[in-house]
Amino acid sequence: MVLIKRRYDFIKGNVKEFRQACLNYIAKIQIHGPTLGMTEEEIAAEIARINKLLALMDARDQLEVQLKAAVKEVHVEKDDFVTYMRDRRETVRENPACTDAMWIDLGFNTTYTSEDSSNLVPVLSAGIEADYPVLKCQKQSTDGWRVYSRTNGIGQFQLIGVSTIGKFIDARPKTDPEKSESREYYLFFVMKDEVVGQKSNIVELVL
Structure with a gap:
């Protein structure tokens, strides 16, 4: 039997757990920092560095939400436009003024290709x-x-x-x-x- 050692430390793989570890460190370093020989300036600098990282993570999360919303909107708009263009295609085809050349020029002609x-x-x-x-x-x-x-x-x-x-x-x-x-x-x-x-x-x- 082989025993596997599992590491449990500050560097969490899970984003939520990592964020919580950072917040916990910010709270506790203010208590234990002086005992560890850290000055107030060093403690403040360390906290500022972690807060910057957390702010960047929050900004990333917001961008992901905005991107997902944009992708969803594009899909909805595309689906609506496709439906509109299919109806428009039929309307143009029924118009007596529509010629074959015009039909092709508008890109309404159906083409086929073979693929291996x-x-x-x-x-x-x-x-x-x-x-x-x-x-x-x-x-x-x-x-x-x-x-x-x-x-x-x-x-x-x-x-x-x-x-x-x-x-x-x-x-x-x-x-x-x-x-x-x-x-x-x-x-x-x-x-x-x-x-x-x-x-x-x-x-x-x-x-």
Whole structure:
């Protein structure tokens, strides 16, 4: 049996825990600083440095919220515009003054291209939202993608699900709720229930 030593110190991996550790240090260094031989100026400088870091973290959080709001607004506006343009396309087509040349010039003509499915490569991105791994990948011209995963680098990758919407939430519970856990993922595109193309990049998340 191999014993694994776990470190528990000030440098927390979790952002919330790290923030709390900083606030605790600010409060306690004012009490213990003089005993440690620190001057009032040194204590104030240390507190100012930590407060600057916390302010930067708060600014980052605000930017993330603003970015998510902007992305959501873009999607809504795009969906509304697409609906409008489809209706507009039909209106133009029915107009007696519309010629084929005008139709093409407006970009309303439908074109098709052929693509070799063996060249398709999924580009996987992943993050943790509400404590769950969330995988994202553009479907491109396929029906979706299969998700393969393994835990803590042990064993072979196993099929855990399929996405047809460009997003997949891995809602599996952790093996041990009290321990951190790594999960690796990769994808394969699917067309008519058949795997096509090449394997995606591998992404690892730590829960």
